[in-house]
Amino acid sequence: MFHLSIEGMLLRFVFGGGAVVAASIIAKRVGGTVGGIFAAFPAVFLAAMLTMRMDYGGSDLIHRSIDLSKGALIGMGINMLCAVAVGSLCVRKGWKKGLSLSVCGWLIVSVSISYVLFNT
Numbered sequence: 001m002f003h004l005s006i007e008g009m010l011l012r013f014v015f016g017g018g019a020v021v022a023a024s025i026i027a028k029r030v031g032g033t034v035g036g037i038f039a040a041f042p043a044v045f046l047a048a049m050l051t052m053r054m055d056y057g058g059s060d061l062i063h064r065s066i067d068l069s070k071g072a073l074i075g076m077g078i079n080m081l082c083a084v085a086v087g088s089l090c091v092r093k094g095w096k097k098g099l100s101l102s103v104c105g106w107l108i109v110s111v112s113i114s115y116v117l118f119n120t
Contacts, residue, residue, distance in 0.1 A: 004055075005051070005054055005055060007051065007054060008047075008051035008054055008055070011047050011050060011051050012044060012047040012048065012051065014047075015043040015044070015046055015047035016043045016044055016047065018043065019038075019039075019041045019043035020039075022038060022041075023035050023036075023038040023039035023041065026038045027039070036083075040079070042072065042076070045068070045072045048068060049065060049068065052064055052065060052068065074113060074117075075110070078106060078109050078110055078113070079106070081105075081106075081109065082102050082103070082105065082106040085098075085101070085102040085105055085106075086098060086099060086102040089101050089102055090102075
């Protein structure tokens with residue numbers, strides 16, 4: 001059954017929001033490329049791993065951590081494809097349309113892969 005604690009949600013909020021703020025500050029001070037590297041910090045993954053300990057223990061914690069890690073690898077691969085698409089499409093279509101198309105592509109690929117994984 002799905003369960004998410006208040007502490008877990010707050011920790012995810014702090015990690016995710018903190019990572020976005022830090023990446024934005026770094027991008028303004030050092031440049032977009034370095035800011036982009038920090039924007040890829042896996043804050044949500046880290047928060048999910050840390051909060052998982054609050055909800056699970058023993059072999060169940062290990063099994064769920066392995067599953068989460070496998071999913072994170074797939075998600076990071078999709079994010080890399082999205083970043084490549086943004087770089088290419090923004091040059092050809094403009095930043096608004098390029099970003100919109102890239103995020104829509106990310107959504108379609110992510111939902112498709114999730115559907116295949118969860119329905120097999």
